[in-house]
Amino acid sequence: MEGIYGTCSFSSVPRFLIFLLFFFLFTSTVVVVSLPEDSSAIISRFRQYLRINTAHPNPDYSPAADFIFSQAKTIGLESQSLEFVKSKPVILLKWPGTNPDVPSIILNSHMDVVAVENNKWSYPPFDAHIDEAGNIYARGSQDMKCVGMQYLEAIRRLKNSGFQPVRTVYVSFVPDEEIGGRGGAEKLAESEEFQKMNVGILLDEGLASTNETYRAFFAERSPWWLVIKATGSAGHGSKLYDNSAMENLMKSIESVTRFRAAQFDMLKAGLKEAGEIISVNMVFLKAGTPSPTPTGFVMNMQPSEAEAGFDIRIPPTVDEKLVEKRIEEEWAPSSRNMTFEFIRRKVPVLPDTDGYKPWLALLEGAVKKANGKLGRPEVLPLSSDSTYYRLRGLPAIGFSPMTNTPILLHDHNEFLNQVEYLKGIEIYESIIEAYTSYTEHTRNAASTDEF
Ligand SMILES: [Zn+2]
Structure with missing residues (x-):
C-alpha cells in the first residue's frame, strides 16, 4: 500500500524513516519548520483539536463535535450525532465496507479531558505549544485526543491510497x-443503534509505554469507591476512653495500610504487573468538630463520627467476594461500630480470552508490519469505556500508540512528541488495514448473537 507522500521508489521504505531523514537534514532551531508539508498539516489538525477546551467540570462538546464533523467531511466519511443525554453528543462516523454482512469494527475515543491546574503547567494547557524537542503540550495530548485524531488521519491516508475495507469502520467520539x-459510552453500548452496527471488535484507549514496546490491554481493573464510617461516643478532648469514632476509624486505616503495603510489595518486587494487584488509596478523611472562636478555634472535642474514602481497583482475576469479606470483617466491622457504602462499584469483567485471540494476533502482526513491537496483552490498571462493551461480551482492546513516552495522563504538563504522534498514525493505518481485511475467523471473533 502506498501512502500519500510515498513514491514508487520509496514504497518499500517506512514513511517514518523518510520523515526522520527530513527531520535530520533540515532541523535547525525550530523543529516544526523541518516537518514535511503533509506532516505539518497533520500536526496542525491535531493541535486544533487539542485547543478545544473540553475539560470537566463543564465540557462544551459542540465545538469539538463541529471540528470532528468538518474533518469527516474533508475525509469523506458519513457522520451523525446521537444525543442520548442533552448536550452530550455521541459522534459516529462511518466508512462503509465492501461486505456489510461481516461484523464491523469501531474505533472509540472520548472527547472530554480532565480538569487542569493552570498554574502548574509550563505552557497553557489548551495552547498545544510545541517545544524545541517537538513535544506538544496540552491536556488531552495523551488522554486521548491523540488517538481520536490518529484514527482519522489513518483513514484519510488509507482512503487516499485507494484502500477499500471489507468490514465497515465506525469511529465514535464520546462524551463524559x-x-x-x-452519559456516553454506556448509552451507546446499550442502544438500538449500536445493535444495528453489528460490531465485532472495538478499539479504545490504552496507556503510553516508557520503552519502545507498544502496549495492548484486553481487560481492566474495576473501580470501587468505598466510604467507611465510624461512630462512637463524643467526649472531652482530655478524656481517655475506648471505642471513640476516631479510634475505630484509625484501626481500619491501619488494616487498609497493611493490605496496601502487601499488594504494593508484589508490584515493587516485579512479581505482578500494576493491572494484576488490588490497589487501595485513601482519598479523603472527614472528622472532627473544631469550635471556632474570634481568634482561631479550640480543639477540645472528640467527635462522634469519622469517615474515610478509598479508591480501590479490583483486577478481573480476583474473587470480589473475598474483598467484600475483608471490608466487612476488617475494614468496616459492625463490631467496631462501623458502616460502609460504595459510591461506585463496577463489576470486574473477565473477558472470554478466546474471542480476543485472532484480534490480538492481528494487532501484533499489524504493529510489526509498521515497524513496531507489541508487548504481551495486559490488564489496564485504570478504567475506561471499554468496560461497557466487554460487559456485553464484545472484545475490546485498549491501545494508544505511544512509545518512549512518560505516562502523563491526568498529570500536569501532559505532552506527546510529534514524531510519536506521526508514527502512531502509521501504526493505525496498518491495524485498520489488517482488521478490516480480516474475514476468515469472523464467526469466532465476533459472536454477536451470543450477547
Ligand atoms: Zn482517557
Whole structure:
C-alpha cells in the first residue's frame, strides 16, 4: 500500500524513516519548520483539536463535535450525532465496507479531558505549544485526543491510497468518559443503534509505554469507591476512653495500610504487573468538630463520627467476594461500630480470552508490519469505556500508540512528541488495514448473537 507522500521508489521504505531523514537534514532551531508539508498539516489538525477546551467540570462538546464533523467531511466519511443525554453528543462516523454482512469494527475515543491546574503547567494547557524537542503540550495530548485524531488521519491516508475495507469502520467520539461514561459510552453500548452496527471488535484507549514496546490491554481493573464510617461516643478532648469514632476509624486505616503495603510489595518486587494487584488509596478523611472562636478555634472535642474514602481497583482475576469479606470483617466491622457504602462499584469483567485471540494476533502482526513491537496483552490498571462493551461480551482492546513516552495522563504538563504522534498514525493505518481485511475467523471473533 502506498501512502500519500510515498513514491514508487520509496514504497518499500517506512514513511517514518523518510520523515526522520527530513527531520535530520533540515532541523535547525525550530523543529516544526523541518516537518514535511503533509506532516505539518497533520500536526496542525491535531493541535486544533487539542485547543478545544473540553475539560470537566463543564465540557462544551459542540465545538469539538463541529471540528470532528468538518474533518469527516474533508475525509469523506458519513457522520451523525446521537444525543442520548442533552448536550452530550455521541459522534459516529462511518466508512462503509465492501461486505456489510461481516461484523464491523469501531474505533472509540472520548472527547472530554480532565480538569487542569493552570498554574502548574509550563505552557497553557489548551495552547498545544510545541517545544524545541517537538513535544506538544496540552491536556488531552495523551488522554486521548491523540488517538481520536490518529484514527482519522489513518483513514484519510488509507482512503487516499485507494484502500477499500471489507468490514465497515465506525469511529465514535464520546462524551463524559472521565466521569464514568454513563452519559456516553454506556448509552451507546446499550442502544438500538449500536445493535444495528453489528460490531465485532472495538478499539479504545490504552496507556503510553516508557520503552519502545507498544502496549495492548484486553481487560481492566474495576473501580470501587468505598466510604467507611465510624461512630462512637463524643467526649472531652482530655478524656481517655475506648471505642471513640476516631479510634475505630484509625484501626481500619491501619488494616487498609497493611493490605496496601502487601499488594504494593508484589508490584515493587516485579512479581505482578500494576493491572494484576488490588490497589487501595485513601482519598479523603472527614472528622472532627473544631469550635471556632474570634481568634482561631479550640480543639477540645472528640467527635462522634469519622469517615474515610478509598479508591480501590479490583483486577478481573480476583474473587470480589473475598474483598467484600475483608471490608466487612476488617475494614468496616459492625463490631467496631462501623458502616460502609460504595459510591461506585463496577463489576470486574473477565473477558472470554478466546474471542480476543485472532484480534490480538492481528494487532501484533499489524504493529510489526509498521515497524513496531507489541508487548504481551495486559490488564489496564485504570478504567475506561471499554468496560461497557466487554460487559456485553464484545472484545475490546485498549491501545494508544505511544512509545518512549512518560505516562502523563491526568498529570500536569501532559505532552506527546510529534514524531510519536506521526508514527502512531502509521501504526493505525496498518491495524485498520489488517482488521478490516480480516474475514476468515469472523464467526469466532465476533459472536454477536451470543450477547
Ligand atoms: Zn482517557
